[in-house]
Amino acid sequence: MTDMSVNIAGIRLKNPVMTASGTFGSGMEYSEFFDIGRLGAVVTKGVSLTPWEGNPTPRIAETYGGMLNAIGLQNPGIDTFIERDLDFLKGYDTAVIVNVCGKSVDEYVGVVERLSDTDISMLEINVSCPNVKEGAIAFGQDPKALEGITREIKKHAKQPVIMKLSPNVTDIGLMAKVCEEAGADAVSLINTITGMKIDINRRAFVLANKTGGLSGPAIKPVAVRMVYQAAHAVKIPVIGMGGICTADDALEFIMAGAAAVAVGAANFTDPFATIKVIEGIGEYMKNNDISDISELKGCVG
Numbered sequence: 001m002t003d004m005s006v007n008i009a010g011i012r013l014k015n016p017v018m019t020a021s022g023t024f025g026s027g028m029e030y031s032e033f034f035d036i037g038r039l040g041a042v043v044t045k046g047v048s049l050t051p052w053e054g055n056p057t058p059r060i061a062e063t064y065g066g067m068l069n070a071i072g073l074q075n076p077g078i079d080t081f082i083e084r085d086l087d088f089l090k091g092y093d094t095a096v097i098v099n100v101c102g103k104s105v106d107e108y109v110g111v112v113e114r115l116s117d118t119d120i121s122m123l124e125i126n127v128s129c130p131n132v133k134e135g136a137i138a139f140g141q142d143p144k145a146l147e148g149i150t151r152e153i154k155k156h157a158k159q160p161v162i163m164k165l166s167p168n169v170t171d172i173g174l175m176a177k178v179c180e181e182a183g184a185d186a187v188s189l190i191n192t193i194t195g196m197k198i199d200i201n202r203r204a205f206v207l208a209n210k211t212g213g214l215s216g217p218a219i220k221p222v223a224v225r226m227v228y229q230a231a232h233a234v235k236i237p238v239i240g241m242g243g244i245c246t247a248d249d250a251l252e253f254i255m256a257g258a259a260a261v262a263v264g265a266a267n268f269t270d271p272f273a274t275i276k277v278i279e280g281i282g283e284y285m286k287n288n289d290i291s292d293i294s295e296l297k298g299c300v301g
Contacts, residue, residue: 002285003292006260008237009160009185011121013040013095017278020241020264021046021099026085033271041095043262046126048101049110051077056208061197066216067265068195070209073101078114086118095121105149109156116158124162125153128191140166143178150182160185167193172226173233180234188239189230190223216265217243224256231257231298247280257298
């Protein structure tokens with residue numbers, strides 16, 4: 001008998017596999033393919049205080065080993081999200097983690113407070129959003145801003161708080177430590193890496209936004225390294241993501257120190273990706289006589 005359950009900030013997940021925000025919506029489309037209740041958790045697309053239109057098109061581009069996106073966190077706002085998406089997710093036996101975005105601390109807090117009376121499991125705070133009051137620098141790229149927003153959100157949150165870290169920093173271990181010291185219950189990483197693509201025939205940027213977030217297999221080695229560094233810098237749980245397509249990929253993150261993992265871009269090419277990862281981890285454990293997945297966490301030292 002293998003035990004794949006994990007505990008993140010006091011919340012028990014039946015297995016360590018969740019979806020990465022922005023790649024799964026709230027699971028409505030994917031529920032047509034499989035029972036999303038089999039997932040350890042569903043992490044929703046980012047939700048803001050008011051509706052966001054997102055960036056102009058084109059805002060998606062394929063790249064070697066991955067993709068660039070500049071969606072701009074388009075979403076219908078917290079009111080529609082609660083009425084439509086959360087109502088849908090109540091029908092499934094899985095943890096629900098809501099990804100929160102905003103352009104100021106007040107906007108983040110507003111969403112967090114609206115979610116305080118719902119029965120969601122956790123909050124994931126996307127600190128890669130531009131802080132409009134500080135020259136549009138992302139909250140997650142400035143240690144002081146990251147500390148401030150983490151402390152403020154913890155004052156208002158009724159659920160455990162996961163801070164989703166940006167990889168576009170010099171020292172990811174420092175940023176994880178800042179979150180821990182400010183009261184975060186967990187950190188998740190990595191978010192996308194800033195990239196660019198140019199159409200040499202048109203002699204123009206492929207994305208209207210010029211730059212976008214790179215995700216997919218191309219970023220996995222960077223993500224594994226950063227998860228390893230973060231896991232060795234903090235005692236709170238680390239959720240790893242970035243290019244996970246298979247169970248082998250997920251196991252790398254777990255062995256690097258991740259308590260759980262999130263599957264992102266792979267959902268676009270294979271709607272069954274998360275289920276295959278769950279089943280593959282189970283097979284690995286059986287084949288290697290591992291009874292509890294905690295035996296694998298951080299095993300590379």
